[in-house]
Amino acid sequence: MINPYEIIDRRLSAIEQVLQELRQQNGTQTAPDEVGGIELARQVTRLSAARIYTLVSKRQIPHMKRGNRLTFRRTQLLAWLDEGDRKTMGGLDA
Template sequence: MDNPFEVLDKRLRNLEALMQEILQHLRAGAPVAEPMIGGIELAQEITRLSKARIYALVSARQIPHAKRGNKLYFTRNELQTWIAVGNRTPYP
């Protein structure tokens, strides 16, 4: 049977190696993958609107979305474009 301290030491070294790898990726500026397609939660995160307001916009077909069965889907790029298009020109 292995010495339990050796097993713990091995696991700690593995964790340390993993942490070093994660730190290297973070320092290199590796982008964190964000979900491109999501449900109502993604729409809330991007637009900062309530669920009720998003449902009202979907009902009026004023926000980009897709529907499959009873599930709503939103894409990050379409929502960001929708927000950008709604920008008003600044006052002079």
């Protein structure tokens, strides 16, 4: 007699394999959140280093500071940029 848990385990393994293949095909492989310094912030925001330092001093951009080391998380910077999206006005033809 076949153990039902073995059948479930095999099916779950097959599902995990299919999901892994789909992620690789779509390029959505989950990666850990990237943490970096001012260069990461410049790359993500397309702002100058001086502007980023100004926003940091005014606490207007998400950042972390440990001693003299300033760091940023890519996901937080992207979310911060998304907050600035302007809403479109529906029904107006431009």
